[in-house]
Amino acid sequence: MNSKYLFSLLLLLFSCKGDNTSDFYPNVITEFALVKTDVSGTMTELTTDDNRTYTISNPQGGYKKDYIYRAVCGFVPDGQTATLYSATAAHILRDSTSLAYEPDVIKVTSVWQSGRFINMHLSPLTQGGTQYWGYRIDGVSGNTTHISLHHRQNGDPLSYTQTVYASILLDNFETVPSGDNIALHIKTFAGNKVWTFKKP
Numbered sequence: 001m002n003s004k005y006l007f008s009l010l011l012l013l014f015s016c017k018g019d020n021t022s023d024f025y026p027n028v029i030t031e032f033a034l035v036k037t038d039v040s041g042t043m044t045e046l047t048t049d050d051n052r053t054y055t056i057s058n059p060q061g062g063y064k065k066d067y068i069y070r071a072v073c074g075f076v077p078d079g080q081t082a083t084l085y086s087a088t089a090a091h092i093l094r095d096s097t098s099l100a101y102e103p104d105v106i107k108v109t110s111v112w113q114s115g116r117f118i119n120m121h122l123s124p125l126t127q128g129g130t131q132y133w134g135y136r137i138d139g140v141s142g143n144t145t146h147i148s149l150h151h152r153q154n155g156d157p158l159s160y161t162q163t164v165y166a167s168i169l170l171d172n173f174e175t176v177p178s179g180d181n182i183a184l185h186i187k188t189f190a191g192n193k194v195w196t197f198k199k200p
Helices: none
Strands: 009-012 029-037 043-048 053-060 068-078 081-092 108-114 117-122 132-141 144-152 164-169 181-188 191-198
Touching: 029 081, 043 068, 043 081, 053 068, 108 181, 108 191, 117 181
Parallel strands: 053 081, 081 164, 144 181
Antiparallel strands: 009 081, 029 043, 029 068, 043 053, 068 081, 108 117, 117 164, 132 144, 181 191
16 A cells, blocks of 8 residues: 555654753754664664664654654754654655556655655645555666656645655665666656656
């Protein structure tokens, strides 16, 4: 099954406080990362896409036990630890090549590669309904594997814009040699757009 349109705020920890003039907004780094929970469902560790791993100095509970979340994290590193200020959920998209429907159009804010992932900041139009997401493998030409974002509006009215983060794990393309190209096609309101990346 495709990943459902379910992107919720995992946590928001930072707050301004006090009248002290020494108070200031910390130098928060914002990156995609993998956030790990322990057997109690507490977020304890985050790993960035360039393989920097930090122990979370302000662990947060109430999440799935022994699980790895994909998230856009706002954090402040300090040696081997990091204070986590925010973590907005992102989906790791699944292969939906076998599903027989054409992708619906979507607004794209940005697409980029970090480490082993293609990341997307999308701005779908919604009225709060359920939309579906995945990617489709479209074929190979020379040293380029063509894939496309498989977005299904699913009858959700085009009412207001919502921010959505999603990633495609390049390790999924086991038959694509390191150094070959992966071209991502997305059907936008302005026509078909293509972004090309190298498989690590």
